[in-house]
Amino acid sequence: MSNAILVGDHVLVDRTVFGASLFGREIWKAAPPRRSEIVVFEYPPNSEKMFLQRILGLPGETIEIHDYHVSVDGHVLEEPYVKFDAFSYTPAYKDFGPMRIPSAHVFLLGDRRDDSFDSRFRGPIPLAGLRGRPIRVYWSLDPIGKRPRWDRIGTSIR
Helix, strand or coil: CCCCCCCCEEEEEECCCCCEEECCEEEECCCCCCCCCEEEEECCCCCCCEEEEEEEECCCCEEEEECCEEEECCEECCCCCCECCCCCCCHHHCCEEEEECCCCEEEEECCEHHHCCCHHHHCCEEHHHEEEEEEEEEEEECCCCCCECHHHCCCECC
C-alpha cells in the first residue's frame, strides 16, 4: 500500500464503518464498500490475521487485468496510487481474468502490484471478512534504520 501506508506504519482503524453488533445483535447497518478505498480484512476467514488492500471490484462486477491495466465491466480504471517494482519481472502479475465477482464479495489489489498477495491469488474476499477502514497512522518505524518516522505520525490514510 505504498505511499498511503508504508512498511512499519501502525494505523488506527475505524471498525464501525462496516456495521457493528453487540452480543450478536446488529446495532447499525454496514456501509457499502467503495471502489478505491483501503480496507482492513481478515484472511483466511476466522484466522484473526489482518491485512490491508484496496477494493477495486464490487459484487457482481467483472474484473480483468491486461498489461497491468485494471478494467471493471469494460472500463479501464485510473490508478495514480499504483507502484511497480523496477527490479521485479513477474509476468503472471500483468494479466488476470476476466472474473465475475460473486455476490457479497469484493476484489482486492495491493498498490505494489508486483509484490502483492491479493485477490488475483486469494480470490474474492467475503464482505463479512472486512474489518474496517484505516484512518490515520499513529506510529511509524523505518524497518531498515529502526528509527521513528516522525513525519508519518498523524498522517491521514486515503
